[in-house]
Amino acid sequence: MPALSRTSTSRTIPISDARTAQLVADLTATSGTTADVIAPFTGTVLHALPLSHASDVADATAAAHVAQTFWRSAGFAYRRAVLLKAHDLLLERTSELLDILQTESGKTRGQAYEEVFEGASVTRYYALSARSVLRTRRHRAGIPIVMQTRVSYKPKGVVGVITPWNYPIALSIMDVVPALAAGNGIVQKADNQGALSILASRRAFIDAGVPEALWAVVAGDGAEIGNAVVDAADYVCFTGSTATGTKVGERAASTLTGASLELGGKNPLIVLDDVDPVEIAASAAYAVFSSMGQLCMSSERIFVVESVAADFTRAFTERTKGLRQGAALNFTTDVGSLTSAAQLERVTRHVDDAVAKGATVLAGGRARPDLGPFFFEPTVLTDVTANMECFAHETFGPVVAITVVGDEAEAIAAANDTDFGLNASVFTGSRARGRRVADLLDAGSVNINEGYRASFSSTDAPMGGMKRSGMGRRNGTEGLLRFVEARTVSESTGILNLPRTGTEFESMVGMMTTTLKVLKALRRR
Incomplete structure (x- = not known):
């Protein structure tokens, strides 16, 4: 707790x-x-x-x-x-x-x-x-x-x-x-x-x-x-x-x-079968619960390959239960409070709906009024199905669903099975493998062995969403x-007048066609 x-x-x-x-x-x-x-x-x-x-x-x-x-x-x-x-x-x-x-x-x-x-x-x-x-x-x-x-x-x-x-x-x-x-x-x-x-x-x-x-x-x-x-x-x-x-x-x-x-987003986090599940649990938990999940880039869906699923789920659950939650204007806490009564109501509704329809709570799952009016425990769910509100809709709170998949290909397919495409994460023992998987994910930002901060802090690179996660890019x-209008100003140098009459066109077509062929041969744009 x-x-x-x-x-x-x-x-x-x-x-x-x-x-x-x-x-x-x-x-x-x-x-x-x-x-x-x-x-x-x-x-x-x-x-x-x-x-x-x-x-x-x-x-x-x-x-x-x-x-x-x-x-x-x-x-x-x-x-x-x-x-x-x-x-x-x-x-x-x-x-x-x-x-x-x-x-x-x-x-x-x-x-x-x-x-x-x-x-x-x-x-x-x-x-x-x-x-x-x-x-x-x-x-x-x-x-x-x-x-x-x-x-x-x-x-x-x-x-x-x-x-x-x-x-x-x-x-x-x-x-x-x-x-x-x-x-x-x-x-x-x-x-x-x-x-x-x-x-x-x-x-x-x-x-x-x-x-x-x-x-x-x-x-x-x-x-x-x-x-x-x-x-x-x-x-x-x-x-x-x-x-x-x-x-x-x-x-x-x-x-x-x-x-x-x-x-909005319904961001996936993929855990591949070549990781140390205990080592990555802390980073995965931060990806989910930072700012109590009230971040468009935070992860709400975890897809873990079967061969490491048991160890990862155990380590991730233990990490979640060990987070220090409270109201402190210093660095003594790991997670804080939801921001409003509306946020608390939304998170509670999503969790209660999932539990009522058969989801299993591995950690959290309840409000903490003893800590403050809008506190809710970081929550880990399994057995989340398509008939649950938190399955496809953004919770925007400290709730994540863990789903076991057979292999990498199934993880990629599940991650892409959403109307959103803002952020995604891949945890793997091979950065080369992570880059290959990243190329197959439908998201405007993909983080390898990080939740969101690698891309979020890359101010020289564009950030934005695919599909229903938005249009346009900030950063970079x-x-x-996006904040300027491009204006083209072109001028004639006076070296040669362009044709203006039929006769002038007739005399210059041959030269202009030859110019096009030469430019192609020289690979000039």
Whole structure:
């Protein structure tokens, strides 16, 4: 049974009322209404969050357009210096950011630190790479020498970013910073439960020199404020459920507004027959239970090859039972709390449904109100079948189903048998074998001998989903290019005029055909 750390009840609401007031003052919110935000560790009201009106979104967008004119014209070197200073301020303020993030989300301190680490990494990466990626380049013209062609990039304008509650710092910065680096403005809708974390990390960028109007944050009902952001934006970034993301994509498409959507997953973890099952149990457990499974990249389905299934299942179950669970603003716990009553209800419903229909609970399976209002034990299930809600639907909580398969091929087929394709993991004693299996998996990210952090932390590589897990990519060059319009400028060098009349065509067709043949022979594109 997960144990409560001795220090777990200390200082669980460390944010002062004065500091909270400073942060929420940065919201663009004039509706006059508020929403209570609950601290997951205690169930008490953390603060009353001011809510925005649709008119706030319009005003913020107009102001961001004005600020974006300066920001774009300031140039890459200026933006690089500001973003690098923001990187340093994020690191200087790590302790406060962790306190706020834990208090809003119920994460452990270590898992909260992953967000700050990722935010700083992304900020540094785009500060240093934006200029080289987006510089104007010469491209091969249709008729070399006679023509010259260059491609340049223009920022979209004002980007609408809709950020969920589960990773408010990391997911915010992964969208906002590349947009800023490319010269755009931002209007961001924060989920109520993650607003303080977003505002605190945003403040580091404002203090570093990002104009306040350039990056506005609004909060409120998704149907009103989220739709207003989508309607006002020149490009949209959404992270959240597949159901909501589909609606966002449809709404953006109705005005031909581009969008990148990172949506849900039902991520598989494959354990092959050449592993040391005891050695990998710890890594597999982290892949499942990090942030209490409230991560789009976490694993919810484990497929283990039969010859190592018994040993792996035993080791994995023991590891799960030994996780230290509690509410601590230090590094004494391994897993924390679910974030809300809605999350607790969803997880409980999935587990109860599975048990009622014949699933076996090897570890966990129950809430822990003795630890806090939204705590639920990390849970391992077997005998999960297709008629159970947790079989194909994303639980988004600390629940995993272990399924025994006959061989590698069966594991791959089972892993791909889903409507989702966000993340997958392969544990094997041979990295070469892992790469071969990875090539056969239908997922935007595949991690070998890791759960999600290898790909998640690779800021130079694109991240996104296949199938119903989304469209578009964040991170890497692809994550920057989504925020710009490519513009082609071609010119005639004057060396030779292209044909304009039938007679001129007749005299030049032979030469032009010969040119095509020569270019092919020279293997010139």
